Amino acid sequence: MGDSGDAVMARWLQSAGLQHLAASSTSSSSASTAGGGVDPRGGGGVGVGALGGGAGGGSLLPSLLMQGYGPQSIEEKQRLYMLLRSLNFNGETAPPSISEPYTPTAQSFGGGNSLEGFYSPELRGELGAGLLDLHAMDDTELLSEDVASEPFEPSPFIPKEMDEDDDDMLPGSQPGPSDNYNAVANEKESTARENNVAKIKVVVRKRPLNRKEVSRKEEDIITVHDSSSLTVYEPKLKVDLTAYVEKHEFCFDAVLDEQVSNDEVYRETVEPIIPIIFQRTKATCFAYGQTGSGKTYTMQPLPLRAAQDMVRLLHQPVYRNQNFKLWLSYFEIYGGKLFDLLSDRRQLLMREDGKKQVCIVGLQEFEVSDVQIVKEYIERGNAARSTGSTGANEESSRSHAILQLAIKKHIIVTDTRRQRDRDANESKNTKAVGKISFIDLAGSERGADTTDNDRQTRIEGAEINKSLLALKECIRALDNDQIHIPFRGSKLTEVLRDSFVGNSRTVMISCISPNAGSCEHTLNTLRYADRVKSLSKGSNTRKEQPTGPTIPSSKDSSSAPSYPMPIETEEIANQIQEKRPVETSRKAAENFTSNSSMEPDRNPVSMIPSYSNRGKEENGSSGLNDRERVDLNSSRISYNSKPQSVQSSANLQEEEKVTKVSPPRRKAYRDDKPERQSNYAKKDSGPETSRPGYKVQQAKQLQQQQRPTSASASQNSSRQSEKESSCDDVEIDAILEEEEALIAAHRKEIENTMEIVREEMNLLAEVDQPGSLIDNYVTQLSFLLSRKAAGLVSLQARLARFQHRLKEQEILSRKKSSR
Numbered sequence: 020m021g022d023s024g025d026a027v028m029a030r031w032l033q034s035a036g037l038q039h040l041a042a043s044s045t046s047s048s049s050a051s052t053a054g055g056g057v058d059p060r061g062g063g064g065v066g067v068g069a070l071g072g073g074a075g076g077g078s079l080l081p082s083l084l085m086q087g088y089g090p091q092s093i094e095e096k097q098r099l100y101m102l103l104r105s106l107n108f109n110g111e112t113a114p115p116s117i118s119e120p121y122t123p124t125a126q127s128f129g130g131g132n133s134l135e136g137f138y139s140p141e142l143r144g145e146l147g148a149g150l151l152d153l154h155a156m157d158d159t160e161l162l163s164e165d166v167a168s169e170p171f172e173p174s175p176f177i178p179k180e181m182d183e184d185d186d187d188m189l190p191g192s193q194p195g196p197s198d199n200y201n202a203v204a205n206e207k208e209s210t211a212r213e214n215n216v217a218k219i220k221v222v223v224r225k226r227p228l229n230r231k232e233v234s235r236k237e238e239d240i241i242t243v244h245d246s247s248s249l250t251v252y253e254p255k256l257k258v259d260l261t262a263y264v265e266k267h268e269f270c271f272d273a274v275l276d277e278q279v280s281n282d283e284v285y286r287e288t289v290e291p292i293i294p295i296i297f298q299r300t301k302a303t304c305f306a307y308g309q310t311g312s313g314k315t316y317t318m319q320p321l322p323l324r325a326a327q328d329m330v331r332l333l334h335q336p337v338y339r340n341q342n343f344k345l346w347l348s349y350f351e352i353y354g355g356k357l358f359d360l361l362s363d364r365r366q367l368l369m370r371e372d373g374k375k376q377v378c379i380v381g382l383q384e385f386e387v388s389d390v391q392i393v394k395e396y397i398e399r400g401n402a403a404r405s406t407g408s409t410g411a412n413e414e415s416s417r418s419h420a421i422l423q424l425a426i427k428k429h430i431i432v433t434d435t436r437r438q439r440d441r442d443a444n445e446s447k448n449t450k451a452v453g454k455i456s457f458i459d460l461a462g463s464e465r466g467a468d469t470t471d472n473d474r475q476t477r478i479e480g481a482e483i484n485k486s487l488l489a490l491k492e493c494i495r496a497l498d499n500d501q502i503h504i505p506f507r508g509s510k511l512t513e514v515l516r517d518s519f520v521g522n523s524r525t526v527m528i529s530c531i532s533p534n535a536g537s538c539e540h541t542l543n544t545l546r547y548a549d550r551v552k553s554l555s556k557g558s559n560t561r562k563e564q565p566t567g568p569t570i571p572s573s574k575d576s577s578s579a580p581s582y583p584m585p586i587e588t589e590e591i592a593n594q595i596q597e598k599r600p601v602e603t604s605r606k607a608a609e610n611f612t613s614n615s616s617m618e619p620d621r622n623p624v625s626m627i628p629s630y631s632n633r634g635k636e637e638n639g640s641s642g643l644n645d646r647e648r649v650d651l652n653s654s655r656i657s658y659n660s661k662p663q664s665v666q667s668s669a670n671l672q673e674e675e676k677v678t679k680v681s682p683p684r685r686k687a688y689r690d691d692k693p694e695r696q697s698n699y700a701k702k703d704s705g706p707e708t709s710r711p712g713y714k715v716q717q718a719k720q721l722q723q724q725q726r727p728t729s730a731s732a733s734q735n736s737s738r739q740s741e742k743e744s745s746c747d748d749v750e751i752d753a754i755l756e757e758e759e760a761l762i763a764a765h766r767k768e769i770e771n772t773m774e775i776v777r778e779e780m781n782l783l784a785e786v787d788q789p790g791s792l793i794d795n796y797v798t799q800l801s802f803l804l805s806r807k808a809a810g811l812v813s814l815q816a817r818l819a820r821f822q823h824r825l826k827e828q829e830i831l832s833r834k835k836s837s838r
């Protein structure tokens with residue numbers, strides 16, 4: 020990486036007001052390069068190149084990060100750090116080789132000084148085996164000890180803790196003008212942030228090979244390409260025992276490789292959510308993956324880290340003045356039962372209140388004002404867990420642990436009697452603002468543990484499977500805006516119910532082991548993640564792009580056929596885009612993968628024309644939000660080896676198939692209604708009678724004919740008729756809206772059914788495998804069938820309502836005509 024890279028680097032520095040560093044560092048860099056000093060990880064120019072879009076300052080940056088040459092003051096350090104972060108946020112991958120050596124300490128930012136304990140290595144040691152440790156395995160000792168002991172840096176995005184001087188502002192005191200200014204700025208900032216945080220985010224984390232795996236000479240079969248895609252190289256044997264490798268490619272919101280620190284995991288997953296917890300958001304962060312894949316290792320530091328940021332935010336005048344407080348609770352779900360880990364494993368009961376809010380009766384919640392206390396509670400909870408599992412690690416491995424951090428607004432009670440009551444029952448005088456739940460799920464493969472013949476153990480396994488399935492089902496249902504959300508599918512989802520409804524955010528961290536021996540589990544984990552991800556896209560786009568369907572930009576349409584589409588096909592494509600505006604890049608990438616893989620497509624439903632899949636595959640990137648565009652672009656980059664023409668023709672084929680399966684009905688928007696209505700008015704005979712909307716239109720026409728038009732009609736009757744006519748219009752509009760909703764629901768139902776069928780086929784394929792568990796099959800099939808039934812029932816109910824509505828309308832218009 021040469022001078023051009025340094026020139027780019029110098030420009031960046033200039034943009035951040037750090038141009039003076041460029042000069043000093045260039046001289047140092049030449050010195051260090053001469054001495055063989057390049058990128059600390061040996062990535063050297065390559066790493067920096069990635070950061071700078073291929074022209075980074077290969078020699079300049081490392082020297083910038085060197086003591087004595089780089090930024091001297093805290094402010095400079097912050098600016099440089101922000102510069103690096105902003106490059107990273109812009110979708111360009113900052114490789115660990117760059118971000119890690121610079122990881123500033125708590126001291127370097129002058130923040131977090133009250134959190135000495137938080138950074139201490141003992142803390143990690145103390146928590147290492149305990150927190151959310153569901154089923155630790157001793158054969159997963161890893162080579163890189165340093166990763167585990169890496170300290171967190173304070174988040175530059177969460178305001179620093181208040182200075183001592185600030186603290187003399189009494190709670191509840193009136194904010195000054197600058198506070199107001201800050202409050203408004205904070206409000207704006209957090210609204211912007213809220214919009215930027217995806218509703219469902221799926222992050223994959225790969226752990227390094229552990230000692231045992233290395234000693235067994237197991238291969239690392241996972242390659243992380245960039246920050247959002249990875250390939251699994253599955254070793255396979257043909258029938259004639261020839262070895263071959265099958266490639267599986269996946270794209271997610273973020274893919275973190277074995278070099279990524281826990282701090283970066285926090286920044287990628289939880290950190291962006293923290294400020295919006297203060298804005299009435301309920302968030303859930305869970306780790307999923309097989310035993311030993313790093314769930315606990317990943318989840319363990321997150322609550323503490325989040326608490327640190329939350330405490331910092333609580334000290335902001337805007338929240339302090341509102342009397343916001345942080346509360347903590349910690350419990351586990353084992354065998355469908357709830358146990359309070361902060362209250363001697365007392366069994367808890369779950370109830371629903373009048374407002375359908377889930378209450379965990381008896382769950383102890385503790386107000387926490389600093390991280391040290393949070394740490395102590397977590398340790399206490401862990402101790403309760405390990406006590407509960409003495410002699411049998413199995414127990415903890417079959418439980419889900421849930422740690423909740425809630426922000427509550429304390430209501431100040433002036434009345435003395437009520438004050439006394441308040442002291443007696445503190446939580447009654449609080450109002451929930453937002454919360455984040457950290458869940459360390461039981462190992463995903465436990466449910467399918469074929470070596471366990473013990474019936475109880477198998478039932479527990481089935482219970483775990485059920486909850487994992489239920490979790491996915493809920494995310495899916497929420498994403499589809501389904502009326503029926505199957506929260507009751509498991510205790511886990513019931514408990515999390517309030518975290519999923521309303522303004523919610525979900526982060527799923529899929530942990531994967533890199534060794535060949537775990538390949539099957541890894542693929543299962545990635546497929547689960549993939550399904551969750553495929554659910555998230557539509558929802559995010561729908562909710563975050565309220566402006567409706569977007570016209571594909573020239574950039575976006577790059578993957579679409581370059582020749583004009585037949586109008587009908589175009590309409591259908593639009594229609595599908597509205598349904599599922601994204602999911603494309605990944606699906607397209609997978610298609611490409613399966614094409615390029617050495618084994619024929621094993622997807623049992625690949626022959627079934629899937630309406631939803633078509634949509635996913637063909638709809639380009641129209642309607643994507645920025646983040647999704649970045650995803651798409653990055654996946655395009657990673658798959659650009661596929662010739663464009665092949666993609667285009669593939670797209671065309673897809674569209675041709677779509678023409679056959681989907682009715683050429685254009686989805687109407689609100690703005691379209693007048694046009695649609697007038698079109699209906701024009702076509703009032705023949706085959707059109709069978710078209711949806713015809714009946715309604717007919718009724719409207721009838722009413723129009725019946726409206727008094729004669730000039731001789733009295734003024735009164737004309738006013739009356741005007742009134743009637745506007746009522747009719749409202750009525751008709753309402754019916755048209757219902758009609759649209761019905762059709763949309765029907766379309767959604769078809770998509771769901773196809774998805775269920777796909778899962779049923781997978782289930783059948785799984786049950787045919789030797790050693791498969793019939794219990795799992797039964798549980799999963801029963802779940803799928805209930806979902807199918809629930810979908811049909813809900814569609815039927817909607818249809819019946821609409822029929823009823825039409826009947827009413829018909830009777831009404833008949834009555835009017837007979838008047």
Ligand SMILES: Nc1ncnc2c1ncn2[C@@H]1O[C@H](COP(=O)(O)OP(=O)(O)OP(=O)(O)O)[C@@H](O)[C@H]1O
Binds near residue numbers: 152227311416530
């Ligand atoms: N990214 C990582 N970097 C370094 N070490 C890791 C990483 N991920 C996991 N480990 C180590 O791997 C071992 C197993 O991890 P961990 O206990 O977190 O797995 P788990 O998925 O929680 O397993 P279980 O389901 O059995 O509880 C631990 O020793 C942990 O320190």
